[in-house]
Structure formats: structure tokens, C-alpha cells
Amino acid sequence: MDLTMVLFSFFGGLGLFLFGIKSMSEGLQAVAGDRLRVILEKGTKTPVRGVLTGAIVTALIQSSSGTTVLAIGLVNARLLTLRQSIGIIMGANIGTTLTAYLIGFKLEHYALPIIALGVFFLFFFKTKRINYVGQVILGFGLLFYGMDIMGDGLNPLRTSPFFIGLMSDVENNPLLGVLIGTVFTVIVQSSSATIGVLQELANQGVITYSQAVPILFGDNIGTTITAILAGIGATVIAKRAAATHLMFNLIGTAIFLPLFLMGIFPKLVILLTNYIYILIPGFEGTWNTLGIKLQIAQTHGVFNLLNTLVQLPFIGILAVIVTKLVPGEQELIIDAKPKYLEPRLLGNPSMALANASRETLRMGRMAGNAFENSKLYFANHTQQNKQLTGQFEDVVDQLENQITDYVLKVTAGKSLTSEQTDQNYRILQAIGDIERVGDHANNLVELTDYAIDSNVKFSEQANNDLMNMFTKVQEIFTMSLEVLKTDDIALSEKVLKYDDIIDDLEITLRKGHIERLSQGTCNGSHGATFLNIISNLERIGDHAVNIAKYTLLHRKD
Incomplete structure (x- = not known):
């Protein structure tokens, strides 16, 4: 042999x-x-x-x-x-x-x-x-x-x-x-x-x-x-x-x-x-x-x-x-399935679109939860917050597909009023922005992982600056969801003005970062991570503004 x-x-x-x-x-x-x-x-x-x-x-x-x-x-x-x-x-x-x-x-x-x-x-x-x-x-x-x-x-x-x-x-x-x-x-x-x-x-x-x-x-x-x-x-x-x-x-x-x-x-x-x-x-x-x-x-x-x-x-x-x-702490149960996309209402566009709007708002809250947990993971490095970010982001992705399919079924072959057409447009646009917020929350978790693996430690000032921006972005996103819920014109305009605060804050943080680089208190690896974090936060702010704009444009028309 x-x-x-x-x-x-x-x-x-x-x-x-x-x-x-x-x-x-x-x-x-x-x-x-x-x-x-x-x-x-x-x-x-x-x-x-x-x-x-x-x-x-x-x-x-x-x-x-x-x-x-x-x-x-x-x-x-x-x-x-x-x-x-x-x-x-x-x-x-x-x-x-x-x-x-x-x-x-x-x-x-x-x-x-x-x-x-x-x-x-x-x-x-x-x-x-x-x-x-x-x-x-x-x-x-x-x-x-x-x-x-x-x-x-x-x-x-x-x-x-x-x-x-x-x-x-x-x-x-x-x-x-x-x-x-x-x-x-x-x-x-x-x-x-x-x-x-x-x-x-x-x-x-x-x-x-x-x-x-x-x-x-x-x-x-x-x-x-x-x-x-x-x-x-x-x-x-x-x-x-x-x-x-x-x-x-x-x-x-x-x-x-x-x-x-x-x-x-x-x-x-x-x-x-x-x-x-x-x-x-x-x-x-x-x-x-x-x-x-x-x-x-x-x-x-x-x-x-x-x-x-x-x-x-x-x-x-x-x-x-x-x-x-396999013991473990009692975990938060996330209801991933849609609550309001009732197929028996497809023949009634007004009611079906109203329910799709409710599901869109629910999707927004899920994205907000993903962002909240990404913030907590950055601050505390707790694995549960990392896992919850991923879970909420997965649910957001699923809901985007399900809401899109539902809305397309509602409008297929039907003669809609101008108000219904506008509502249809706003839902489809909003879920796109909400889904991107979930993606950016996931990006923030990945950046936090990179910082942990690469032993990137921010200075006290850099940490404070980042947490401040996290809080501001969280506020603007919460306001945008309230606009989505209430169609409040005044609040919509406030969100647009608040975006200027986010943009100014990003510029200020970038300048502060450049100063730390020039003084040697921050190296290139720290700097790249810092810039990527504030970039993702700024983009979440942009998506919040987009959501508010859809209401503002609708009312002005």
C-alpha cells in the first residue's frame, strides 16, 4: 500500500x-x-x-x-x-x-x-x-x-x-x-x-x-x-x-x-x-x-x-x-415583527397609509434605540449595548423592506389623492433616512471596537466633546421623530436651525482635534477614529433634518 x-x-x-x-x-x-x-x-x-x-x-x-x-x-x-x-x-x-x-x-x-x-x-x-x-x-x-x-x-x-x-x-x-x-x-x-x-x-x-x-x-x-x-x-x-x-x-x-x-x-x-x-x-x-x-x-x-x-x-x-x-441575564425582548401593517387594509389607501406612517414612526424609535445603545457602548464598553445596537439595527433593516413592500401594495394600480400621494412619498423617503441612522449607529459600534482593539484612549477633553455631540445629535433625532408624528411646522423649523448647531459643533471639534495633533497629545490612530466618529454623528444629524424637511415641504406646498 x-x-x-x-x-x-x-x-x-x-x-x-x-x-x-x-x-x-x-x-x-x-x-x-x-x-x-x-x-x-x-x-x-x-x-x-x-x-x-x-x-x-x-x-x-x-x-x-x-x-x-x-x-x-x-x-x-x-x-x-x-x-x-x-x-x-x-x-x-x-x-x-x-x-x-x-x-x-x-x-x-x-x-x-x-x-x-x-x-x-x-x-x-x-x-x-x-x-x-x-x-x-x-x-x-x-x-x-x-x-x-x-x-x-x-x-x-x-x-x-x-x-x-x-x-x-x-x-x-x-x-x-x-x-x-x-x-x-x-x-x-x-x-x-x-x-x-x-x-x-x-x-x-x-x-x-x-x-x-x-x-x-x-x-x-x-x-x-x-x-x-x-x-x-x-x-x-x-x-x-x-x-x-x-x-x-x-x-x-x-x-x-x-x-x-x-x-x-x-x-x-x-x-x-x-x-x-x-x-x-x-x-x-x-x-x-x-x-x-x-x-x-x-x-x-x-x-x-x-x-x-x-x-x-x-x-x-x-x-x-x-x-x-446556558444562563444569562434577562434580555430585552424586541418585537421585531411589524405591528401596524395590516394586510386587510390594503384596499383602503387612507387607513393603510396611516398605519404605514405609524410603523415608520415605530421604525424610527428602533433606530433611536440603536443609536442610544451605540452611545452607551462608546461610553461604557458594555457588551449588552453592543448586542442591542446590532439587534435594533437588524430590525430597522427588516422594517424598511416590509414597509416598502406594504406601501407599494397600497398604491399599486390605485388612483390616489394628492394628499395620499404626498404621504406615500414621505413614508418612503423617511424610512430611507431612518435606515441610514441605524447603519451609522452600527458604524459607531465598529469604531468603538476599533478603539478598544487598538488601545485608543481619548483625552478627557476629547471624550467630553464626543459625548456632548452624541447628546446633541440624539436630541435632534428625537425632535425629528416628533415632527414625523405631529407634522409640527414650528418644531420642523427648529430641527433645521438645530442642524446648524450640529454643523458648528463638528467644525469646532475638528479644530480642537487638529490642535491636539499639533501639540502631540493625540496620534494619527486616535485622530482618525475621532474624525470618523464625529463624521457619523454629523450624518445622523443630516438624516434627522431630512425627516423634518419632508413635513415642512409638504405643509409649504
Whole structure:
């Protein structure tokens, strides 16, 4: 056995396989676009719907990690609750089994033509959607080509005394198999890849079915590392969602590994194969007529399906347990979903636009909260304020899209009065400025992070100047929201005059900064950070003025 060729073939094939999975997943996600987020948000009203949604989305994008990370992001943004995310995570485990089924069909001989077709779509068309389809096809072909190369590399292991001894140890000690599967998947960060390797090892006769199953359980545990990494630095509730993914697979292994050792689980798999899974494409009869690759895929599918059915009734208990395991302070609950965009009012433009105005004002308050927390983070460096800034900013982004869609539906194909047309214009303009305020709040957090990481320490005078400007900008933005609410002409004019104070303050602070630079009390790194902060603050003031102007122009007209 040439060890070098074994290693080269194995790692080269694994690299192609991983790249194929990544390319296919990214292409599918690009084709789906923002619809995936919408599907996850709307498909979680009940635990069963959450499971179905998670399974469908994962089957579409061929990545349980991608679905789980997306669910954690939505939890972090308060668009999903912990209980809703648990259903999606359970469903993701079912959806990811599709990859193993695909690998189970022997398509290695067609890999090169599939790759050629993918490249043709990718490089000979200018349409983005066709390019994404080409990326999916290319990834699909590389997946099987990588499997073929891996198979050639793994074949000699059948006669390796070391590997034969290791697999014998796995058969005698199934927990070792679970550990091997877990560690390998943690390293590769793709259960689809490690299960593919497992299928190929079995196909080459290197391992038996009974040796493969404990490793299969470990693969399911190891895949949770991606969700755990995604939870780092996120909110407590997002960390709990990531922990749930790990706990779900650990509990599943604790239940089904003993059943496997007692011979019960294999009988369940065979029973389901013979009497229920008769609709599988390529199905030829019974369990015994399936190839070893499809037998492993079937075992993977049955394990995740039964594990979900067993744990689904206990989602509430899982949420309570994970809350105890991942303690944290009671967090502010942000209601991220729109309150006033009532679809049943779309036929009544006056009422619908009035409600859209209320939602716009609510969006403005969210942006104000993001700015307030960015100010507190700059002053105190408290992580909770940093996280809240990001959460409020995420909600602001979501609301901008939802308000825009709602207003466009209100006005589409309808004859509006001049007042309604004006209100429509003001809403669409205002939400653009409000969204930019959220972006600048996020910028201020990033600048504060840079100052912390680079050990930038401002002088007492510089700190006082910055906090003074934070306060002034906060005042003008609060006034602009009041103008948006009341259409107060006098207050609108006050905001415009107040903007001059902000502009003068920025000029004064810049001069003071230049003096500190010339006196050597401030270096270039300090100076750049200082200038960027006051620049972002000044722009927030500008957006506040824009919001007030829309009312002023409306009244003057």
C-alpha cells in the first residue's frame, strides 16, 4: 500500500467533495435569495410546521449548517423565538439526509459530463440566475468526482492491519466510533462530507455496516460545531439555540445507540425500508437489495426522522433545559415583527397609509434605540449595548423592506389623492433616512471596537466633546421623530436651525482635534477614529433634518 497515494487521493477527493458541497449550497441559496429567510420566519407557527420548514429549506440548500446558522441569526435578531428555532433545527437534521441519499446513487461515471455542463452554464451565460444554476450543477458534479477519487484512495485500507484493528475496536467499543465520527466532523465541519466518506469506506469494503453506524451517530453530533461557532458573540438566546442543536443530537445518540447495540434499531430501519420507504427513487425491492451506500443513507434518514418524532413533543422541556444550561441575564425582548401593517387594509389607501406612517414612526424609535445603545457602548464598553445596537439595527433593516413592500401594495394600480400621494412619498423617503441612522449607529459600534482593539484612549477633553455631540445629535433625532408624528411646522423649523448647531459643533471639534495633533497629545490612530466618529454623528444629524424637511415641504406646498 502506497501511503502517499492513499493520503493524496483521500484529501484531494475530500477537498473536491467539500468544494462541491459548498458550491452547490451557495448556488442554491443565491437562487433562493431572501425567500429562505421569509420561509423560515413564516413557517414556524407550530413545532410541526417548524420541523417541516427546516427540512424543506435544508433539502433546498443542501446544508443543515446553513439552515441552523440562518435560524440562529433570526433568533439573534428576535425574529424567531427559541422554541420556534428548535423546530427548524430538528427539521434541518431531516433535510440534510437528502445529500446522503444522493451519494447513495452511483453517479460517479457521470461526474465529468455534469461538471462540463455546470462550467458551460457558469462561464458562457451572462444571466446571474443561469450562472447560479451552473454553480449548483458544477458543485453536484464535483461532489461525485471527489467521491470517486476518495474511493480509489480508500480502497487499499481494506488490507491495512492498523485500520482493520481500529475498526475492530469500533465494533467492540461503539463509543469509540461515536468519538471518531464527532472529531472528524468537527474538523471538516460538514456532516455531509463525513457521511459521504463513511459511505465510500463501506462501498470499498473497508468497514462493515455495524462499524459504520456508531460513526454515523458521531457525525450527527460533530455537525453541531458550526452552530456553536455561529453562537459565539451572539445573544444569550442565540447561544441557547446553538446549544439546543448539540443537545438534540446528543440525546438522539443516547437513545438510539443502545437500541442499535440491542439489535432493535437495525430492525426498525429494515422494517421502514421494506414497508414504508418504497417510493425512494431507484428502489429495487427490499433492504437486502440496496447497496451499502443507500443502506447507510437509509439509516441516517431513519435515525434523524425517529429522533425528531421522539423529541418533538418535548420542545418546551428542551427550551427549559437549555435555558438552565446556558444562563444569562434577562434580555430585552424586541418585537421585531411589524405591528401596524395590516394586510386587510390594503384596499383602503387612507387607513393603510396611516398605519404605514405609524410603523415608520415605530421604525424610527428602533433606530433611536440603536443609536442610544451605540452611545452607551462608546461610553461604557458594555457588551449588552453592543448586542442591542446590532439587534435594533437588524430590525430597522427588516422594517424598511416590509414597509416598502406594504406601501407599494397600497398604491399599486390605485388612483390616489394628492394628499395620499404626498404621504406615500414621505413614508418612503423617511424610512430611507431612518435606515441610514441605524447603519451609522452600527458604524459607531465598529469604531468603538476599533478603539478598544487598538488601545485608543481619548483625552478627557476629547471624550467630553464626543459625548456632548452624541447628546446633541440624539436630541435632534428625537425632535425629528416628533415632527414625523405631529407634522409640527414650528418644531420642523427648529430641527433645521438645530442642524446648524450640529454643523458648528463638528467644525469646532475638528479644530480642537487638529490642535491636539499639533501639540502631540493625540496620534494619527486616535485622530482618525475621532474624525470618523464625529463624521457619523454629523450624518445622523443630516438624516434627522431630512425627516423634518419632508413635513415642512409638504405643509409649504
